[in-house]
Amino acid sequence: MRTDEKIIDETVQGEVLMRPPKLANGKKLFLESYGCQMNFSDSEIVASILIDKGYSTTQNYKEADLILVNTCAIRDNAENRVRQRLQDYKKIKKSNPDALIGVLGCMAERLKSQFLEQEKLVDMVVGPDAYRDLPNLIEQAETGQKAINVILSKEETYADIAPVRLDKNGVSAFVSIMRGCDNMCSFCVVPFTRGRERSRDPQSIVKECKEAFDAGYREVTLLGQNVDSYLWSGGGLKKEILTEEQKAASTNFAQLMEMVALINPDLRVRFSTSHPKDMTDDVLQIMAKYENICNNIHLPVQSGSSRVLDMMNRGYSREWYLERIAAIKKILPDCGISTDIITGFCSETEDEHQETLSLMREVGYDYAYMFSYSERPKTLAERKYKDDVPENVKNRRLSEVVNLQRENSSIKTAQGVGKVHRVLIEGFSKKSEEMLMGRNSQNMVVVFPKDNHKKGDYVNVLAERCTTSTLIGNVVG
Ligand code: 5AD
Ligand code: SF4
Numbered sequence: 001m002r003t004d005e006k007i008i009d010e011t012v013q014g015e016v017l018m019r020p021p022k023l024a025n026g027k028k029l030f031l032e033s034y035g036c037q038m039n040f041s042d043s044e045i046v047a048s049i050l051i052d053k054g055y056s057t058t059q060n061y062k063e064a065d066l067i068l069v070n071t072c073a074i075r076d077n078a079e080n081r082v083r084q085r086l087q088d089y090k091k092i093k094k095s096n097p098d099a100l101i102g103v104l105g106c107m108a109e110r111l112k113s114q115f116l117e118q119e120k121l122v123d124m125v126v127g128p129d130a131y132r133d134l135p136n137l138i139e140q141a142e143t144g145q146k147a148i149n150v151i152l153s154k155e156e157t158y159a160d161i162a163p164v165r166l167d168k169n170g171v172s173a174f175v176s177i178m179r180g181c182d183n184m185c186s187f188c189v190v191p192f193t194r195g196r197e198r199s200r201d202p203q204s205i206v207k208e209c210k211e212a213f214d215a216g217y218r219e220v221t222l223l224g225q226n227v228d229s230y231l232w233s234g235g236g237l238k239k240e241i242l243t244e245e246q247k248a249a250s251t252n253f254a255q256l257m258e259m260v261a262l263i264n265p266d267l268r269v270r271f272s273t274s275h276p277k278d279m280t281d282d283v284l285q286i287m288a289k290y291e292n293i294c295n296n297i298h299l300p301v302q303s304g305s306s307r308v309l310d311m312m313n314r315g316y317s318r319e320w321y322l323e324r325i326a327a328i329k330k331i332l333p334d335c336g337i338s339t340d341i342i343t344g345f346c347s348e349t350e351d352e353h354q355e356t357l358s359l360m361r362e363v364g365y366d367y368a369y370m371f372s373y374s375e376r377p378k379t380l381a382e383r384k385y386k387d388d389v390p391e392n393v394k395n396r397r398l399s400e401v402v403n404l405q406r407e408n409s410s411i412k413t414a415q416g417v418g419k420v421h422r423v424l425i426e427g428f429s430k431k432s433e434e435m436l437m438g439r440n441s442q443n444m445v446v447v448f449p450k451d452n453h454k455k456g457d458y459v460n461v462l463a464e465r466c467t468t469s470t471l472i473g474n475v476v477g
Helices: 037-052 076-093 105-111 131-142 190-194 202-214 244-248 253-261 281-289 306-311 318-331 350-363 380-384 391-415
Strands: 028-033 066-071 100-104 124-126 147-149 172-176 219-223 268-272 296-298 336-343 367-372 420-428 435-439 445-449 458-466 470-476
Touching: 028 037, 037 066, 037 100, 037 105, 037 131, 037 172, 037 219, 066 076, 066 105, 076 100, 100 105, 100 131, 105 124, 105 190, 124 131, 131 147, 172 202, 202 219, 202 253, 219 253, 253 268, 253 281, 281 318, 306 318, 318 350, 336 350, 336 391, 350 391, 367 391, 391 458, 420 445, 420 470, 445 458
Parallel strands: 028 066, 066 100, 100 124, 124 147, 172 219, 219 268, 296 336, 336 367, 445 470
Antiparallel strands: 420 435, 420 458, 435 445, 458 470
């Protein structure tokens, strides 16, 4: 388990600018991201587009000419946090009336013109498929008009835009391999905010990963809402209309991962998110074949009850999920497994909640992101089911899930003591500049003395002790 199970909502991006503006326009951009890794990856596209237009970036919103907030709509509390931030940003108009504020991403897509008309919080509203239009929208907003583009696309993948890396460490990069989602899980707003699923040209993915490696990055995380359904067939033809022959000639996720793994054995490959209904043994075999594909799978279960899973429209049962876990454990015996869990979904009974706890015990997750159910407008669940589990029950179930995961995580961490871990160094440990931190293949944090080692190097660390979620040890030969 990560130290903060709600990290998905709460992370805020720092900025390290790797590319200076081509022709500076003297204007400063403050760009903040909330939500999933895909949003962080999108912000790198946005930064690229605006730096090409002459913007430089700043970490201080008070000196910015343009404030953009890339938002998340997945739960109500994620949206409320963004509203609060936008209220703060709006205040800078008092000292700098020309400053422009824009809302990007999933909340922009969900609320559309409501931001401009009712909430009056921003000058621009830009959905996830409209970032190429940002320069025009800014021009429009500069003339005092409100600007909006929330058109969703069936083709846009931003394949040709080289992202400006905004990560803090310069070691691990996110690479988006597809956009949108066709799954329609009944609780989820993503299909409405990010549109239809589409895969990105594998050549452009490999090129981006190579460029990251050449720039010193040593890890890429391939991102998609459902990476197992990645499929590229030449001109971006839709999966549903492909003949069997065309399917055979196209690139699937296992093949794509192999192409990326072959770039260089020193480039680690990770991916997120897998879907239990689509994860094939092919993917597991490719992971087993290449040392540099990390042994770590994020496989959201959401619930341990087949009845609830059916209502969630997840497309698998408890038994199916456990069979997939068994396949992982067979083909990749030391694979780290993480998950997402929702407590208190519509009509979930106490027994069904117990089924989630028993599934957690059975799988023994390394870590988990855990949430209580938050009803989202327009979703299937909102239309079909009653959000009838009381808030206090949802929260009590959430605490039980969190406590059990805490126990599971510390058991998993303790199992790493006494073993040697290959670690990619990401930087200083949180507590001391005398210590470095990195992750092992399973994504567990490992801390050890700095000596002459540096960020981006691989070292073998013998873990000698641990805290609940961190291994501590020394580098061995
Ligand atoms: N309420 C609570 N959690 C949700 N998630 C998605 N939608 C909701 C919702 N309406 C969780 C799921 C998903 C993760 C990204 O967020 O667990 O896998
Ligand atoms: Fe949402 Fe389900 Fe798609 Fe994940 S797979 S983004 S939970 S609809």
